[in-house]
Amino acid sequence: xxxxxQTPKFQVLKTGQSMxxxxxxxxxxxxxxxxxxxxxxxxxxxYYSASxxxxxxxxxxxxxxxxxxxxxxxxxxxxxxxPSQTSVYFCxxxxxxxxxxxxxxxxxxxxTVT
Amino acid sequence: xxxxxxxxQSLIILEGKNCTLQCNYTVSPFSNLRWYKQDTGRGxxxxxxMTFSENTKSNGRYTATLDADTKQSSLHITASQLSDSASYxxxxxxxxxxxxxxxxxxxxxxxx
Numbered sequence: 001x002x003x004x005x006q007t008p009k010f011q012v013l014k015t016g017q018s019m020x021x022x023x024x025x026x027x028x029x030x031x032x033x034x035x036x037x038x039x040x041x042x043x044x045x046x047y048y049s050a051s052x053x054x055x056x057x058x059x060x061x062x063x064x065x066x067x068x069x070x071x072x073x074x075x076x077x078x079x080x081x082x083p084s085q086t087s088v089y090f091c092x093x094x095x096x097x098x099x100x101x102x103x104x105x106x107x108x109x110x111x112t113v114t
Numbered sequence: 115x116x117x118x119x120x121x122x123q124s125l126i127i128l129e130g131k132n133c134t135l136q137c138n139y140t141v142s143p144f145s146n147l148r149w150y151k152q153d154t155g156r157g158x159x160x161x162x163x164m165t166f167s168e169n170t171k172s173n174g175r176y177t178a179t180l181d182a183d184t185k186q187s188s189l190h191i192t193a194s195q196l197s198d199s200a201s202y203x204x205x206x207x208x209x210x211x212x213x214x215x216x217x218x219x220x221x222x223x224x225x226x
Contacts, residue, residue, distance in 0.1 A: 042118065042203070042216030090157050100146055100165070103214070105157030
């Protein structure tokens with residue numbers, strides 16, 4: 001039982017390049033999330049998917065797109081990377097329903113845009 | 115505005131000592147509050163969850179308190195160990211809105 005996995009662990013991009021961050025969970029969770037974590041700030045929600053087939057914007061969606069490929073996988077795409085997108089990206093998943101259910105986080109992807 | 119503020123931003127203590135981390139929130143309507151531990155280079159892991167009716171909850175050497183009237187929570191770590199070195203994040207959930215509000219965390223460094 002791997003929990004939430006993310007690939008890649010590290011990535012360096014040049015401004016304007018594109019890439020997709022991959023996330024998968026094996027806990028049969030309905031809800032999945034993408035966050036970014038910057039120094040001195042709390043995790044900020046980029047996009048979330050309450051269930052397979054649905055996605056919604058979070059607090060900071062500009063410059064990102066997402067795809068809920070199936071129940072297990074939720075990918076985050078940067079179409080044209082900018083230095084402001086340098087951050088650590090975390091994927092999380094949880095059982096849908098009441099907010100009492102815990103979010104389980106992946107190990108993160110550290111992205112640097114030069 | 116729904117916010118979560120944590121203090122201090124960082125803390126250095128000697129191994130074996132106790133410490134207390136603070137979390138103040140303005141999230142409404144309040145559903146629950148979680149404390150997460152985030153080791154360097156890892157994702158956050160839940161330590162404990164507090165609901166409206168709970169005042170105190172322990173998880174080993176970690177004890178969380180909640181005062182829903184003053185909208186404050188604390189995380190007390192007893193007899194600290196080197197492995198307690200990490201960031202501790204307070205996350206508050208809003209009832210019926212399925213939203214999570216994250217504090218910026220307290221970075222704890224336990225020195226031998």
